[in-house]
Amino acid sequence: MANFSGDHTEHPPGTFLMADHDAGSDPNVMSLHPKPSNDPNDPLATDKARVAVQPTFWPQMTVDLHTSMDTLSHGNSSKLAGLAIGGFLIVPFAVKYGRRPAYIFSTALMTAASWWSSRLQSSPEQIAANFLTGVSGSVNEACVQMTIADLFFVHQRGRANAGYFFAILFGTYVTPIAAGSLAATKGWRWSYYALSIALTVETLLLVFGLEETKFVLPxxxxxxxxxxxxxxxxxxxxxxxxxxxxxxxxxxxxxxxxxxxxxxxxxxILPHTYWERMRLITKTDENLLQVLLRPLYVVLLPHILITSVAFTFPITWLVLVIIMNPMFFANPPYNFTTAVVGYMNIGPFIGSLFGLFYGGILSDWSVKWLARKNGGLYEPEMRLYLLIGPAFAMCGGLILYGVTASAGAHWIWPSIGGALFAAGLGAHGDITFTMIIDTYREVVAEAFINVTFIQNLGGIILPLVRPSVQRVLGPRNQFILAGGISMLVSFMFIPLYVWGKQLRIMSAGRYYAAVEKVTR
Structure with a gap:
């Protein structure tokens, strides 16, 4: 076990030399972190080339299931509840037994939930199926962040997370377009049939093609x-x-x-054979009980706590937009068909691409530049300098979307508002999630169990309180309030801007104790 004792004031968790400014060295050459080994099976040496459907057709489901849109939104809450608690149930096993079985199990569970959803007969069934979907999806954030930490160096993680958020936002904004078209022509159940077939194929691809990224030094x-x-x-x-x-x-x-x-x-040392790369279990000697309990121990680490709480609000606003989209555009004055309601996601998807470039590629470039300006020393808080853009984009996007849609303005204006919000959401998540990986690499799984749990609390509560809030404020003022809160929440990162390194120094003992505790 590594010895984590000693003075952490110079190099607390997350601080390291990215560019060597010693005499005779090239300051443009990046120092790789974490340090790669000579083992060809080290994931850091891997060739990188290997490396929200329902609301669109809720109007149809209300007729078929004899229910209301507000009741269907409770199914969305149950999905978020599954997301919140599923990480505690599944991710610790990914730490001890490998990422591969967690990915395969969760995708198989989501496939089963999708086939069930295609045959729904009642609202309670929809709530239960959504809960299973949430549990299976909970592996998404924590395990993907673990895999990014396994495969990529610090100066590559922003663009790696951009790829992850691209997949998330593609599913959020593009899948409903296809779902809406299918629902309009063949009925909403066919949207689930198509999704179920795709997930079945994906499960088989994972079984026979997904390599384990957990690496144990021989x-x-x-x-x-x-x-x-x-x-x-x-x-x-x-x-x-x-x-x-x-x-x-x-x-x-x-x-x-x-x-x-x-x-x-x-x-x-020879590279693993295909069957060795496809082995189901990669077991290490962590104490499973300690792994299960460790999320409770690391939740108070400042960067994890602030990111978890702050990202709750963008996810809450995303749920609000998803719920309100069919309510705005399937009713007067728009009266869009199910397919056209789905097309309203095109603008947000385009906006998300700009956000991912900003939070991924631009963020990686900026931290390399800032590290050179800092004598070669990298600090994780350097990523936060770019957060001002997403803060204004989310605030302005929410207000523009809500004000124009509630007024019945031309559809292009709420589309632009949705695009701004999506750009801010993608960039915000990319920047802050990458900062956590850079700061607390050894507890990435536990960190994102907490992030996933806390960030979904707002989305769970929102469908329950939104009707009452909307009756009091109206849709227009509801989104103005959301935009104002969004800007205020962005100020939560100011303590990390100013005192981030000091907070890491103060909490270093807790972090290293958590790392050591799990191996006892």
Whole structure:
């Protein structure tokens, strides 16, 4: 186990030398972090080339299931409840037994829930199926962030997270377009049939194509492993056989041979075969009970707590927009068909692409530039300098969407508002999630169990209180209030701007204690 004791004031968790400014070194060359090994099976050495449907057709479902749109929105709450608690149930097993079984199990569970949803006969069934969908989807955030930490260096993680958020926002905004078209021509059940078929194929692809990214450094003598290195005793015997017995008083000969053979062996480790890469379990010796409890221990680490609470609000506003879209556009003065309601997601999807470029590629570039300006030293809070853009985009987007849609303005204006909000949402999540990985890499799973749990609380509560709030404020003022709260919440990151490093120094002992605790 690594020794985490000592003074953390100079280099607390997350601080490291990204660019070496020593004499004779090239300041443009990035120092890789985490440090890669020489093992060809190290995920950091992997070739990177390998590496929200329902509301659209709620109007149809209300007729078929003899229910109301408000009741259907409770199913959305149950899905978010499943998301909130599912991480505590599944992710600890991904830490101990590997990412691969967690991905396969969760996708298979989501496939089953989708097939069930295609045959729904009542609102209670819809709520139950949505809950299972949420539980299966909870693996999404924590495990994906673990995989990004496994595969990518610090200066690559922003764009890696951009790819993750692209997939999330593609599902959020593009899938309803296809779902709406299918629902309009064949009925809402066919939207679920298509999704179920796609998920079934995806499950098979994961079973036969998803490699494990959890990496365990090989020991010197793992018995029975075809990649095993010879034991030290065997090496000593071989050195004596090749060079004769060591002279009296000169033990360095065998030691020399031992060291040279050990260094040479590092280059002889063979890549895993296909079936070794596809093994279902990659077990390590973590204490499972401690892994289950560790999220409760790390939730108070400042960067995790602030990000978890702050990201609750963008997710809440996303749920609000998803719920209100069919209410605005399927009714007068718009009277859009189910298919056209789905097309209203095109604007937000385009906006999300700009947000992901901003929060991913631009963020990675900016931290490299800032690290060079800082004498080569990287601080995770450097990513937060770009958060001002998403703050204004989400605030302005929510207000523009709500004010214009409630007034019955031309559909292009709420589309632009939705695009601004989606751009801010994607960039905000990309920047803040990557900051957590950079700061607390050893507890990424536990960090995102907390993020997932806390961020979904607002979405669970919103469908229950929205009708009352809307009756009092009206749709227009409801979105103006949401935009104002969104801007205020962005100020929560100011303490991390100003005192982020000091907070990491103060909490370093708690972080390292959490890392050590799980291996006992």
């Amino acid at each position: 020991t010197l003598s793992p018995t029975g492993d075809r990649h095993a290195l010879a034991t030290m005793a065997d090496r000593d015997k071989l050195a004596v056989a090749q060079h004769g017995p060591m002279p009296d008083g000169k033990p360095d000969l065998v030691l020399e041979q031992r060291n040279s053979m050990q260094n040479a062996s590092a280059t002889l």
